[in-house]
Amino acid sequence: MEYRNHAGNMVSALGFGCMRFPTNPDGSINEPETRRMLDRAWERGVTYYDTAYPYHNGESERVVGRWLAGKPRDKVYLATKLPVFLIEKPEDTMRLFNEQLEKLGVSYFDYYLLHALSAERWDKLLKNGVLETVKKLKAEGKIRKLGFSFHDEFSAFERIVTANDWDFCQLQLNYMDVHDEAGLRGCELAVSRGMSVVVMEPVKGGSLANPPKEILERFHALQPDWSAPSWALRWVSELPGVAVVLSGMSAMEQVEDNLNTFDSLRPLTAEEKDAVAEASRIYRTRTAVPCTGCRYCMPCPMGVDIPGIFRIRNNAAIYGTVDAAKAAYGRMEEKSRQTSCVRCRKCVSMCPQHIEIPEKLAEAHQYLTAE
Numbered sequence: 603m604e605y606r607n608h609a610g611n612m613v614s615a616l617g618f619g620c621m622r623f624p625t626n627p628d629g630s631i632n633e634p635e636t637r638r639m640l641d642r643a644w645e646r647g648v649t650y651y652d653t654a655y656p657y658h659n660g661e662s663e664r665v666v667g668r669w670l671a672g673k674p675r676d677k678v679y680l681a682t683k684l685p686v687f688l689i690e691k692p693e694d695t696m697r698l699f700n701e702q703l704e705k706l707g708v709s710y711f712d713y714y715l716l717h718a719l720s721a722e723r724w725d726k727l728l729k730n731g732v733l734e735t736v737k738k739l740k741a742e743g744k745i746r747k748l749g750f751s752f753h754d755e756f757s758a759f760e761r762i763v764t765a766n767d768w769d770f771c772q773l774q775l776n777y778m779d780v781h782d783e784a785g786l787r788g789c790e791l792a793v794s795r796g797m798s799v800v801v802m803e804p805v806k807g808g809s810l811a812n813p814p815k816e817i818l819e820r821f822h823a824l825q826p827d828w829s830a831p832s833w834a835l836r837w838v839s840e841l842p843g844v845a846v847v848l849s850g851m852s853a854m855e856q857v858e859d860n861l862n863t864f865d866s867l868r869p870l871t872a873e874e875k876d877a878v879a880e881a882s883r884i885y886r887t888r889t890a891v892p893c894t895g896c897r898y899c900m901p902c903p904m905g906v907d908i909p910g911i912f913r914i915r916n917n918a919a920i921y922g923t924v925d926a927a928k929a930a931y932g933r934m935e936e937k938s939r940q941t942s943c944v945r946c947r948k949c950v951s952m953c954p955q956h957i958e959i960p961e962k963l964a965e966a967h968q969y970l971t972a973e
Contacts, residue, residue, distance in 0.1 A: 603615070603616065603646060603647030603648065603861075603864055603865060604616075604864055604865075604867050605647075605649075606845045606846070607798070607845065608650070608679075608713075608747075608770065608798045608800070608845035608846055609713075609747045609749075609769040609770045609797075609798045609845070610747070610769075611679060611712070611747075613649050613650045613679045613845065613846060614647055614648045614649045614650050614846070614864070615839060615845070615846060615847060615864055615867065616643075616648055616650075616835075616846075616847060616849065616860055616861070616863075616864040617648070617650035617651070617652050617681075617800065617846040617847065617848040617849070618640065618643050618648050618650065618651045618652065618848075618849070618851065619652050619802070619848040619849055619850035619851070620651060620652060620653035620654075620657060620662045620665075620666055620850070621653075621654070621657045621658070621662065621850045622850035622851065622852040623636045623639075623658060623662065623665065623852060624636060624639070624852050624853060625658075629659075630658075630661065631658050631661050631662070631665050633665055633668075635854075636665055636669075637665075637669050638854065639851060639853075639854055639857050640666075640669050641669075642854065642857050642858075642861075643851075643857055643861065644673065644678075646861045646865070648861070649677065649678060649679050650679045650681065650846050651666060651670075651678060651679070651680055651681065652681040652682075652713075652800070652848050653666045653680075653681070653682050653683075653706075654682055654683040654685070654715075654717055655682070655683060655684070655685040655688075655698065655702060655717070656685055656717075660705075663682060663702060663705040663706050664705050664706075666680075666706060667705055667706035667707040667708070668707075670706065670707065670708070671707055675708065678712075679712045679713065680706065680708065680711055680712050680713070681711070681712065681713035681714070681715065681800075682702055682706065682711055682713075682714065682715070683714070683715040683716070683717035683718075683751060684698060684699065684702075684714065684715070684716050684717055684732070684736070685698060685717055686716050686717050686718070686719065686723050686726070686727055686732065687717075687718075687723065689726070689727065689730055689732060690730075691730060692730045692731045692732075692735070694730070695730070695731075695732050695735040695736070696735065699735075699736075699739065699744075703744075709744070710743060710744045710745065710746060711744070711745055711746065712746045712747060713746070713747045713749065713769075713770065714736065714739075714740075714745040714746075714747070714748055714749070715748075715749050715750050715751050715772060716732065716736070716749075716750040716751075717750075717751055718751055718752070718753050719750045719751065719752050719753070719754070719758075719762055720752075720753060720754035720758055721754055721755075721757075721758035721761065724758065724761070724762050724765075733765075733766060736748055737766075747769040747770060748768060748769050749768050749769050749770035749771050749772065749797070749800075750762065750768065750771055750772070751771070751772035751773075751802065752771060752772065752773055752774075752783065752784055752788070753774065753783060754783065754784075755783070755897075756783070756784055756785060756787050756788055759783070759784040759788045759791070760788075760791060763788075763791060763792060763795060763797070764795070768792075768795075768797055769797065769798070770792075770797050770798045770799065770800060770845070771788075771792050771797055771799060771800070772799075772800040772801075772802055772848075773788055773789060773792075773799060773800070773801060773802065774801075774802050774803045775789060775801045775802075775803070775804065775838055775841065775844075776801075776803060776804050776805065776806045776810060776834055776837075776838055777810070777834060777837050777838070777878050777881065777882050778806055778809075778810065778882055778885060778920075779803070779806065781895070782895070782913075786841070789841055789842070789843060789844070790842070790843075792843060793842055793843030797843075798843060798844075798845040798846075799841075799843045799844050799845060800844075800845060800846045800847075800848060801838050801839075801841070801844055801846070801847045801848060802848045804834055804835050804838040804839075804847050804848070804849065805831045805834045805835070805849070806834075806921070807926075809917070809920075809921040809923055810830060810831065810834045810921075811829075811830050811831050811834075812830065813830050813881060813884075813885070814884060814885075816884060817830075817880070817881040817884055817885075818830060820877050820880060820881070821833055821877060821881070824873060824874055824877055825874070828863075829859050829863075831849075831856075831859060831860070831863075832859060832860075832862075832863040833877075833878060833881075835847055835849065835860065835863050835864075836863060836867065836870060837870065837875075837878050839864075839867060840869060840870060847864075885920050885921070886920070888919050888920045889916050889919060889920060890915050890916055890918075890919035890966075891912045891915055891916055891957065891962050891966070892955050892957060893908075893909060893912035893913070893916070893955065893957060894954075894955060895909050895912075895913065896909075896954060897909055898952045898953060898954060899949035899952050899953055899959060902942075902943075902948075902949060903946065903948060904937075904942045904943060904944055904946075905937045905938055905942055906938060906939070906940065906942050906943050906963065907934065907938040907939075908949055908959060908963065910934065910938065911931070911934075911939070911940060911963060911966050911967075911970075912962070912963075912966065914927050914930045914931050914966075914970065915927065915966040915969060915970060917930075918969070918970070927970060928970050928971070931967075931970040931971070939967065940963040940964060940966065940967035941967065943960055943963055943964075945960040947959075947960060
């Protein structure tokens with residue numbers, strides 16, 4: 603197992619993400635199998651375990667806490683996250699923090715994150731004094747390292763990352779998401795400020811685990827023993843400043859594959875890097891709408907989230923994740939969906955790609971709502 607400096611601690615480069623534990627038919631965590639997987643990772647040198655308040659409907663922290671009780675506390679690096687979406691008043695921060703300490707059965711957190719920050723959530727947290735509270739908890743030793751995870755545009759990331767002397771941040775990065783959300787620019791900015799970076803979704807929620815035949819053939823020609831997820835993990839592990847790569851493992855086969863990857867990490871050769879670049883190019887040829895996410899079309903006067911809809915439609919086309927895309931579209935606020943479009947065509951005049959946006963939105967809506 604490779605170990606790296608993560609904000610002053612030497613931790614395993616592979617982090618066990620505790621969001622996708624194996625489950626029983628009723629949706630509850632299969633705790634015996636989960637413990638077997640956690641034990642296997644521990645035996646093979648994984649020291650970093652990442653959970654959060656809402657994972658598995660609030661049960662992930664409890665399961666991790668019961669497992670952690672049998673391990674030397676000073677050898678395990680535990681990360682969890684404040685559920686910022688539940689904070690409505692200043693006193694909520696301490697209430698939730700203390701609840702997490704109790705669920706995990708610990709007296710401090712090695713790494714504590716403000717969960718899934720965005721511009722809107724950041725403003726809300728500032729209003730409720732959350733930053734001051736967690737900084738006080740850090741000063742008291744109940745939080746050893748303070749950071750945040752992030753899901754928004756780069757401009758929001760830049761604002762948040764420069765507002766405090768953070769120890770680390772957690773970003774969604776993989777060889778397809780280099781320009782999405784904070785992207786590589788965010789990673790570089792964090793490193794320039796002396797922060798270490800934890801990567802989430804290195805296999806894009808499993809979307810890069812089963813690539814098209816032409817990608818898989820090239821991968822196997824170069825390294826027949828590497829799985830497609832291993833290629834994705836190896837690529838992201840080389841990004842400057844990346845201390846930990848999280849993998850949300852849900853089966854023992856995934857645990858073993860990831861352990862083998864991080865036991866044999868080495869710099870990718872030029873030919874191997876070319877293979878990853880070619881994989882990205884092949885995936886992108888499947889794009890349904892040539893939207894670059896530049897957002898010149900925004901804001902829509904009717905509130906339609908044009909780039910958001912096109913991103914969901916493209917994910918379905920590129921990765922074949924149709925059901926997930928339909929679910930994501932269904933979760934969008936009604937006012938931000940295509941049905942609010944009045945075909946004013948203001949967006950068309952602003953689009954540098956000259957996309958016929960109203961027509962493409964209608965096509966996307968039909969595809970994403972088809973039975």
